[in-house]
Amino acid sequence: MEETLKIIVLVKHVPDAQFDRHLTGEGYTTDRNESILSELDEYALEAALQLAEARGGAKAGNQVIALSMGASGAVNAVKKSLQMGATEGVHLTDSALAGSDAAATSLALAAAIRHIGTGAPVDLVLTGMASTDGETSLVPAQLAERLGLPQVTFASSLTVDGGRLTARRDADTYSETVEASLPAVVSVTDQINEPRYPNFKGIIAAKRKSITTLSLADIGVDPAHVGHAGSWTTVTAAEERPPRTAGTIITDEGDAGIKLVDFLAAQKLL
Amino acid sequence: MANVLVFIDNPGDALKKSTLELLTLGRSLGETAVAVNGDLHQDVSATLAEYGVTAVFRPSAQDLDDYLVSAKAAYLAAAAGAASAGTVLLDNSPEGKEIAARLGIRLNAGVITDVVAVDADGTAHKSVLAGSYTTSARATTVVSVLTVKANNVTPEPASVASAPETSTVEVPADGTATAARITAREQKAASGRPDLSDARIVVAGGRGVDGDFGPVEQLADALGAAVGASRAATDAGWISHDAQVGQTGKTVSPQLYISAGISGAIQQKAGMQTAKVIVAVNKDAESPIFEIADFGIIGDLFDVLPQATEEIKKRKG
Ligand SMILES: Cc1cc2nc3c(=O)[nH]c(=O)nc-3n(C[C@H](O)[C@H](O)[C@H](O)COP(=O)(O)OP(=O)(O)OC[C@H]3O[C@@H](n4cnc5c(N)ncnc54)[C@H](O)[C@@H]3O)c2cc1C
Ligand SMILES: Nc1ncnc2c1ncn2[C@@H]1O[C@H](COP(=O)(O)O)[C@@H](O)[C@H]1O
Numbered sequence: 001m002e003e004t005l006k007i008i009v010l011v012k013h014v015p016d017a018q019f020d021r022h023l024t025g026e027g028y029t030t031d032r033n034e035s036i037l038s039e040l041d042e043y044a045l046e047a048a049l050q051l052a053e054a055r056g057g058a059k060a061g062n063q064v065i066a067l068s069m070g071a072s073g074a075v076n077a078v079k080k081s082l083q084m085g086a087t088e089g090v091h092l093t094d095s096a097l098a099g100s101d102a103a104a105t106s107l108a109l110a111a112a113i114r115h116i117g118t119g120a121p122v123d124l125v126l127t128g129m130a131s132t133d134g135e136t137s138l139v140p141a142q143l144a145e146r147l148g149l150p151q152v153t154f155a156s157s158l159t160v161d162g163g164r165l166t167a168r169r170d171a172d173t174y175s176e177t178v179e180a181s182l183p184a185v186v187s188v189t190d191q192i193n194e195p196r197y198p199n200f201k202g203i204i205a206a207k208r209k210s211i212t213t214l215s216l217a218d219i220g221v222d223p224a225h226v227g228h229a230g231s232w233t234t235v236t237a238a239e240e241r242p243p244r245t246a247g248t249i250i251t252d253e254g255d256a257g258i259k260l261v262d263f264l265a266a267q268k269l270l
Numbered sequence: 271m272a273n274v275l276v277f278i279d280n281p282g283d284a285l286k287k288s289t290l291e292l293l294t295l296g297r298s299l300g301e302t303a304v305a306v307n308g309d310l311h312q313d314v315s316a317t318l319a320e321y322g323v324t325a326v327f328r329p330s331a332q333d334l335d336d337y338l339v340s341a342k343a344a345y346l347a348a349a350a351g352a353a354s355a356g357t358v359l360l361d362n363s364p365e366g367k368e369i370a371a372r373l374g375i376r377l378n379a380g381v382i383t384d385v386v387a388v389d390a391d392g393t394a395h396k397s398v399l400a401g402s403y404t405t406s407a408r409a410t411t412v413v414s415v416l417t418v419k420a421n422n423v424t425p426e427p428a429s430v431a432s433a434p435e436t437s438t439v440e441v442p443a444d445g446t447a448t449a450a451r452i453t454a455r456e457q458k459a460a461s462g463r464p465d466l467s468d469a470r471i472v473v474a475g476g477r478g479v480d481g482d483f484g485p486v487e488q489l490a491d492a493l494g495a496a497v498g499a500s501r502a503a504t505d506a507g508w509i510s511h512d513a514q515v516g517q518t519g520k521t522v523s524p525q526l527y528i529s530a531g532i533s534g535a536i537q538q539k540a541g542m543q544t545a546k547v548i549v550a551v552n553k554d555a556e557s558p559i560f561e562i563a564d565f566g567i568i569g570d571l572f573d574v575l576p577q578a579t580e581e582i583k584k585r586k587g
Contacts, residue, residue, distance in 0.1 A: 017517075017536050021399045028405065040518065102381065103374060132517065133399065136383050137364070141339065141371035150450040151338055153368060169338075171364070172467075172512055174457050178338055180450035190501075190518045191511065232380030236393065237406040244543060244562040251555075252569025257577025260549065261585065263565045267547055269471070269526045270493075270582065 003163070004061040007048045007124045008113055011066050011081050013074035014038040014133040021133070027099040027228050028238040030133050037077040040128035042084070042195035043188050047158055048126050049085045050193065058087045065090060065116060069097060069108055075211065082206035083198035089211040090116060096216055096223035101231035102134070106142035108226050111219040113147065124165075127187045129154055140187040150180035156191040273300035275355035276323075277346055277369065280308035280335070285317050288468070290425035292359045292418060293321040295388060297428060299357055303327065305349035305439070307334050307342060315436075322428025326436040327352060334441065337449040339365065343372035344445025350377060352439055355413065357392065362417040370415045380409030386422045400517070400540035420468045421523075458512070466496040466513065471526045474498030474515055474542070478531015478552065478571055481508050485575035486530055492582040498522065498542075500532045516541035530571040534559030551575065 013035050015021045022031040045066065052062035066081030068074045069092040078089035092112045100108065113125055125147075130137040137153070144151030152158075155167035155178075165184060169176045170191075198206070216223050224230055250259060264270050274296040278289055285293075296302035303325040304318060310328065318326060327349040334341040346369060350358055358373060360366040367383050374381035387395040394416055397404045408414070466472065473495045475486035483497070490497045498520075499513040515522055517537040527545035532538060534550070534557060542548070543562055550563035551571045560566040567574055 017400070017540070021402060023399070023403055023405075030399070102371070106375070129518065135398070135400075136381075137367055138371040138374075138381055138383065141368045142375050145340070145343070145372040145375040148444075148448055150448050151340060151368075151372075152450045153338070154364060170511065172458075172465075173460070174455050176452050176456075177454040178450050179453050180338075184450065232374070232378070232411045233382055233407055233409050235405050235407045238398075239404050241397070241402055241404060243402075244548070246561050246566070247564035249555075249560055249563070249566040249568065252567055252574055254573075255577075256551075256567045256569050257574045257579075258581050260551075260565070260567060260574065260578045261581040263549070264526070264582075265585070267526075269547065270585065 004055055005051055005123045005160070006063045006065070006120055007051065007126060008065045008067050008116060008122050009041070009045045009048045009081065009086065010109065010125065010127040011041045011045065011068045011077045012038040012128070012131045013068055013070045013077040014131055017132055023238045028235040029099050035073055035076070037080045038128055038132045040130060040132055040190060043190050043192055044126040044128050045081055045084055045086060046193045046195040047188050048124070049196070051124075051160055063087050067092065067109070067112060067116070069093070069105065069112070071098065078211055079206060080198065082209045082211070083202045084196060085202060086209075088209055090214060091211055092214045092219070094216040094223070096227045099228035099231065100226050101233045102136055102138035102142055103232045104226040104230045106139050106146055107230075108216070108219070108221055109139070110143055110146040111221045112214060113143070115214065115219045121183065123182045124160070125149070125183070125185045127185070129187050129189045137187070140185055144185040147185065150184040152178050152180050152184055153187040155186055155188045158186060158188065158192065273354065273356045274302045275350050275353045275358045276302060276304045277358065277360045278304050278306045279342065279365070281306060281311065281314045283311040283313055285314055287425060288361050288420040290317075290321065291420065291423040292361065293318075293323065294426050295418060295423045296359055297322055299388065299390065299392070303353040303355070305346055307345065318434060319431045320427040322430065322432045323434045324432055325353060326434045327439045328436060329441050330438050331441045336452055337446050338452060339368045340372060340449040341441065341445040343369050343376060344442045345439060346373050347376035348442055349439045350413065352437070358413065358415045360415070360417045362419045366417050370417045374415050377413045377415070378411055379413035379415045380411045381415045382407050382409065383417045385416045385418045388416060388418070397544065401544040461497070463490065464494065464496045466498055466515070466522060467520050469496035469522070469524055471495035471528075472498045472515070472522055472524045472542075472545070473528045473530070474500065474532060475503055475509075475530050475571075476500035476532030477502040477506070479503060479508065481506070483509055485572060485579070489528065489575045489579045492579045500538050529559055529563070530575060532559060533557050534562065
């Protein structure tokens with residue numbers, strides 16, 4: 001018998017990059033109209049679902065809990081996760097959380113993870129390699145530091161066996177094999193799998209799954225330690241870059257390669 | 271007393287240009303100490319003195335590379351304490367950012383990544399949302415941790431060389447207690463071309479190369495450029511994943527980016543749209559890449575690229 005797993009997947013609700021994205025308000029936070037489940041977090045969810053399914057899925061007692069921190073809209077990232085196959089959802093939301101930087105986000109998420117782990121401990125926390133809006137990749141490492149857990153970041157493969165995990169990590173000049181004991185915090189890259197689409201059955205099943213809403217009071221976090229006030233960094237100015245505009249476009253008439261070199265020479269790029 | 275600490279991971283036998291940039295930036299902010307991990311070569315020590323470094327710290331342990339990041343963060347936190355650092359500077363590599371992340375929690379310090387410039391008052395500048403905004407940010411904490419992108423500072427030795435003292439810093443045990451262990455490390459073959467992340471020129475190919483990177487590589491070599499790729503090309507296995515440019519690949523800001531057979535999806539643009547000059551070669555006039563190209567050629571890359579390569583060779587003699 002394989003061990004069963006209790007996995008938390010961190011899913012962020014982010015502005016859809018297919019549309020223009022904007023920074024708004026006093027703290028220059030991202031405008032969250034037209035937001036979606038961060039596509040890089042789908043890889044983490046898929047990795048969790050595969051680990052659970054290999055152990056008999058929900059029927060055998062495996063849990064895949066999608067956790068999102070954010071304003072009311074963030075519940076949609078949780079719902080999408082349930083449609084893809086997560087067994088339950090948790091939405092951490094509180095007006096005091098607005099404007100949290102990575103340090104404040106990791107503080108609140110760490111407290112939520114501990115809360116979810118009371119009673120039955122969590123085996124794995126899976127995250128995306130970066131949020132597609134913040135793009136810092138700070139949160140997974142900060143969570144590992146705060147929770148005192150092994151950090152296995154940028155995994156491009158992941159296996160779990162007998163309370164230990166093995167992952168591969170690719171850097172520019174080398175690739176590594178990494179081992180750690182559970183529980184651990186693991187971030188995964190887009191090389192690890194191909195996330196599934198929610199199917200009709202999944203969408204129907206999701207309606208019966210529970211979503212727990214947590215506030216800061218529920219997880220014992222002082223509102224002064226999160227949000228704009230509790231963050232350790234602040235954005236003091238933001239300026240929109242003028243969008244790039246199209247330059248000269250030519251159609252090849254047999255000499256475009258020469259014209260390209262003329263252009264490079266004129267730009268002093270040769 | 272030093273108030274800036276620069277982290278130098280495995281310097282080898284000569285400091286990288288990006289490290290010299292950090293030392294130069296550090297000096298503009300205050301007295302600069304360094305925390306080294308790994309062997310300290312004599313030539314490296316000499317360069318540190320030329321750059322005016324006031325103190326050199328080394329770890330009590332030699333096995334920090336065996337642990338994923340946390341041991342280095344624990345060491346650096348102890349070194350920051352020993353140096354009374356107000357600012358810690360690291361390079362902006364994925365590992366640099368991860369060390370910074372954990373260091374921030376250990377020091378109760380705000381972390382700012384992807385920094386391109388730092389003012390004397392500590393305000394850091396960066397670009398966000400795939401290059402669509404530039405922002406100014408600062409840490410509100412006593413200590414700030416900044417990861418700085420390469421090629422934004424001109425390295426300059428100090429006007430007066432220093433004679434830094436070297437001391438050993440005890441690595442806290444909790445940096446290794448619960449750490450993931452690196453159990454194997456394989457070197458990858460070097461391409462012999464410039465490093466993609468900080469190359470002056472990048473020539474990139476996409477699905478349009480249809481399995482043959484030859485024309486892209488030949489143009490790159492004629493220009494002394496690095497080779498990049500779209501995810502469609504790396505997923506197809508035509509070229510290594512290391513060459514991928516974009517949201518989940520590398521972010522590049524070269525003087526010149528030549529895009530060939532790439533449509534210009536948002537995830538590709540996220541990694542290259544801050545290039546100074548963009549050239550696009552694509553068969554399809556409707557391709558979105560033409561919306562951001564300074565010079566666009568509607569044509570077949572198998573005609574245009576080899577012709578350009580020949581012409582460059584001719585002109586360079
Ligand atoms: C989570 C996620 C992350 C992603 N991250 C990245 C990333 O980091 N980087 C990235 O690039 N993509 C990324 N993608 C994929 C991205 O969405 C696109 O699918 C990809 O960039 C398309 O690659 P392409 O332009 O080479 O292929 P296509 O979109 O198929 O375009 C090929 C182009 O080649 C042209 N062409 C064909 N033959 C020729 C010829 N002989 N001469 C000239 N032109 C020709 C065609 O007209 C076409 O425009 C990501 C996607 C997701 C979901
Ligand atoms: N507000 C959030 N809610 C849930 N998960 C988050 C949140 N912010 C970050 N994460 C997780 O942390 C990963 C890295 O995010 P970042 O450090 O912001 O680049 C994401 O891919 C998510 O899995």
